[in-house]
Amino acid sequence: MDSEVTALAARVAKAERLSILTGAGVSAASGVPTFRGADGLWKDFKPESLATPQAFARDPKLVWEWYDWRRQAIASCEPNAAHRVLAEWSRRFPNFTLITQNVDGLHERAGSRDVVRLHGSIWEVSCWQRCAAAPPRWRDETVPFKEIPPRCPHCGGVIRPGVVWFGESLDPAIVDRATEAADCDVFITAGTSAVVYPAAGFLELAKRHGAYTVEINPETTPATSTVDLALQGGAEVVLPRIAEDL
Numbered sequence: 001m002d003s004e005v006t007a008l009a010a011r012v013a014k015a016e017r018l019s020i021l022t023g024a025g026v027s028a029a030s031g032v033p034t035f036r037g038a039d040g041l042w043k044d045f046k047p048e049s050l051a052t053p054q055a056f057a058r059d060p061k062l063v064w065e066w067y068d069w070r071r072q073a074i075a076s077c078e079p080n081a082a083h084r085v086l087a088e089w090s091r092r093f094p095n096f097t098l099i100t101q102n103v104d105g106l107h108e109r110a111g112s113r114d115v116v117r118l119h120g121s122i123w124e125v126s127c128w129q130r131c132a133a134a135p136p137r138w139r140d141e142t143v144p145f146k147e148i149p150p151r152c153p154h155c156g157g158v159i160r161p162g163v164v165w166f167g168e169s170l171d172p173a174i175v176d177r178a179t180e181a182a183d184c185d186v187f188i189t190a191g192t193s194a195v196v197y198p199a200a201g202f203l204e205l206a207k208r209h210g211a212y213t214v215e216i217n218p219e220t221t222p223a224t225s226t227v228d229l230a231l232q233g234g235a236e237v238v239l240p241r242i243a244e245d246l
């Protein structure tokens with residue numbers, strides 16, 4: 001892998017536009033569980049039973065118990081070497097875009113700014129009834145909530161996590177930013193199973209723009225056979241190795 005990493009570092013160093021798409025695997029070394037796979041969050045639950053608006057409408061208490069538990073777990077996690085390298089690149093490279101599917105906030109805690117958050121934030125909430133008195137969404141870092149489901153301070157109704165569930169549209173302005181970033185020289189995808197759309201489509205789009213595409217993942221995914229370079233390993237190991245060669 002050493003010569004491949006050195007060659008990739010040379011491409012990264014001279015890229016006019018560099019874009020990275022991250023997924024849950026980038027936070028795995030911080031102790032945040034991934035969704036899919038042997039130890040994934042969904043080994044015991046079906047996504048449809050927790051990560052859809054229909055599930056929330058049916059049983060907001062059950063869904064909030066899951067999110068409250070995850071918020072508690074994430075609150076005790078720290079950014080890892082992968083988050084730190086990407087934060088350093090965001091300062092170093094003028095045309096660098098970090099797109100993430102992660103809702104944990106660890107990229108921001110490592111120092112990354114202007115992160116394109118496709119699936120929202122677990123640290124934001126909104127009024128489920130969209131009451132007129134409440135802003136569209138607001139930050140709430142309460143851990144744990146005293147009452148489950150937690151209540152809207154404006155109307156007393158239930159609030160919901162500020163994340164994007166299956167079947168919900170992503171914020172069009174965020175999709176526009178990610179679409180623009182896919183027009184780049186080097187596009188690296190790290191720590192994602194590459195099965196959830198539209199996120200997985202940005203790699204395909206980058207390829208169509210002629211970008212050199214790279215995947216960093218210890219496992220094989222549907223993207224592995226399509227990228228120019230697949231680096232097998234943890235993001236917390238591989239990204240620092242690239243950074244060393246820059």
Ligand code: BJW
Pocket residue numbers: 022023024025026028029034035036037040051101102103119163164165166167168169170190191192193194195196197198216217218219221233234235236
């Ligand atoms: C490591 C590692 C280490 C481990 N280092 N790596 C086109 C085709 C087919 C379906 C669709 C389509 N377009 C839309 C859809 C429907 C749907 C979809 O994609 N379904 C597919 C699953 C079939 N998409 C949507 O519904 C999206 N909305 C949408 O498109 O709106 C328009 C529309 C509306 C109505 C109908 C149709 C279209 C919304 C998707 C929202 C996803 N939400 C979630 C939950 C967020 C909130 C929460 O956190 O609770 O987002 S689902 C979950 O999956 C979460 C993640 O962000 C997302 C992706 O997961 P990720 O990050 O890839 O994690 P894992 O666990 O899957 O993989 C981890 C990887 O890391 C593994 O590969 C490991 O090997 C690796 N790894 N250690 C590096 N150390």
